[in-house]
Amino acid sequence: MAGRDENSAQYGRGLVMNPSQQRIGLLCFAGLQRASLEELSQRGISFHVRDSITLRNHDLILVDIERAAVPKLLGLRTVEDLFFPVAEKAPAAAEKDLQRKGKWWNQEQLFAGLHLKNELFPGAKPNKNIGFAVFVKQDRDHALHRKQAAAAIADKLGAFRRWKPRDPADIEVWGFLKDDTLTTCLRLTDNSFRQRSYRSEERSGSLRPTLAAALVALSHTGPGDVFLDPMCGSGTIVAERIGYGPFSHLYGCDLDQEAVRVTQRAVEACLRREKRDNVTIRQCDARRLDLDAGCIDTLVANLPWGKQYNLQGQRPNERLYRQLLTEFDRVVTASGTMVLLTAEASALSRACEQLGLAGEDRLKMKVLGSWAQAMVIKKEASH
Numbered sequence: 384m385a386g387r388d389e390n391s392a393q394y395g396r397g398l399v400m401n402p403s404q405q406r407i408g409l410l411c412f413a414g415l416q417r418a419s420l421e422e423l424s425q426r427g428i429s430f431h432v433r434d435s436i437t438l439r440n441h442d443l444i445l446v447d448i449e450r451a452a453v454p455k456l457l458g459l460r461t462v463e464d465l466f467f468p469v470a471e472k473a474p475a476a477a478e479k480d481l482q483r484k485g486k487w488w489n490q491e492q493l494f495a496g497l498h499l500k501n502e503l504f505p506g507a508k509p510n511k512n513i514g515f516a517v518f519v520k521q522d523r524d525h526a527l528h529r530k531q532a533a534a535a536i537a538d539k540l541g542a543f544r545r546w547k548p549r550d551p552a553d554i555e556v557w558g559f560l561k562d563d564t565l566t567t568c569l570r571l572t573d574n575s576f577r578q579r580s581y582r583s584e585e586r587s588g589s590l591r592p593t594l595a596a597a598l599v600a601l602s603h604t605g606p607g608d609v610f611l612d613p614m615c616g617s618g619t620i621v622a623e624r625i626g627y628g629p630f631s632h633l634y635g636c637d638l639d640q641e642a643v644r645v646t647q648r649a650v651e652a653c654l655r656r657e658k659r660d661n662v663t664i665r666q667c668d669a670r671r672l673d674l675d676a677g678c679i680d681t682l683v684a685n686l687p688w689g690k691q692y693n694l695q696g697q698r699p700n701e702r703l704y705r706q707l708l709t710e711f712d713r714v715v716t717a718s719g720t721m722v723l724l725t726a727e728a729s730a731l732s733r734a735c736e737q738l739g740l741a742g743e744d745r746l747k748m749k750v751l752g753s754w755a756q757a758m759v760i761k762k763e764a765s766h
């Protein structure tokens with residue numbers, strides 16, 4: 384497949400692609416790239432990664448996929464938003480680089496993006512008086528201020544006679560500033576793509592749904608699996624497991640009765656009140672689970688960590704992690720997988736070592752503004 388045409392004007396103006404392919408930007412939380420790409424594969428979507436732009440709190444992955452597969456992207460659960468690239472990697476070290484008459488902009492690409500957006504969301508077609516909004520995200524502070532980049536993009540959009548900045552806007556154009564270059568994209572999705580209807584109640588510290596979905600994707604759970612979240616909190620991981628696809632049985636436990644109630648409500652919302660006898664949510668201490676040994680195929684948990692979850696005073700988590708891992712090891716089958724999220728990775732590593740569990744596959748990800756690590760433990764590779 385052809386990549387960028389180096390001979391035509393640079394910076395995305397001359398994007399030459401196989402006409403059956405489409406370049407799409409997937410915006411996910413920082414660190415979730417691998418999980419999002421694994422989700423694409425798990426959903427049978429073939430892709431080529433063309434670029435990835437790491438920003439302060441997010442990553443934008445630019446992938447080429449078959450055009451016919453684009454609607455399938457609307458089912459992705461690990462991604463916050465989908466974007467259509469309008470102009471890639473325009474030099475943007477200074478304001479003059481983005482002058483109105485400069486050739487960094489690609490109007491045909493903008494219209495191709497609008498066309499795709501209308502195809503994906505036919506009801507949302509705006510009239511000709513388009514109201515637009517511009518946002519710019521960046522990897523760090525640049526000599527070119529974010530506002531200057533946003534103004535340069537708005538200038539290009541405002542060149543259309545009937546297009547005006549408006550709030551709420553019909554379309555959003557986002558700029559991504561990295562390494563003194565600006566990649567500009569049309570936002571294809573709206574907030575409903577990342578929001579989940581099951582989240583009617585939230586407890587403090589609850590995971591963002593796309594992060595919970597990423598933990599589920601990393602576990603490679605399958606339709607025949609018995610799945611457990613032993614510390615389910617608001618039920619985000621449990622709800623994302625339901626959204627991910629079929630399972631044999633799903634268990635959610637929490638020490639706190641209020642968390643159990645919130646999770647039960649989330650499950651009811653996911654199942655649209657359909658009664659299922661293969662989902663069990665109950666109050667239980669994860670250190671003493673009332674489950675038989677070796678009955679769980681996949682265990683995914685956001686462990687208590689940091690001040691917010693520090694239940695027993697000074698540095699209690701090391702001891703707690705040892706107790707939890709001992710119990711998780713007991714209930715998970717010998718070929719099973721655990722995915723455990725914590726910002727206290729060294730405490731978890733020490734607990735793993737003591738129990739002979741190999742937890743070397745780690746992914747750094749940003750959770751509520753702090754870096755945490757998801758550790759993937761495959762029991763087959765352990766002991």
Ligand SMILES: C[S@@+](CC[C@H](N)C(=O)[O-])C[C@H]1O[C@@H](n2cnc3c(N)ncnc32)[C@H](O)[C@@H]1O
Pocket residue numbers: 586588589590591595613614615616617618619620636637638639642667668669670684685686687688692694
């Ligand atoms: C980090 S939060 C989990 C958040 C959850 N993943 C979410 O998205 O809302 C930790 C949860 O662990 C629960 N918890 C703490 N100690 C526990 C224990 N020994 N057994 C079971 N649950 C426990 C807390 O009540 C809290 O709901």
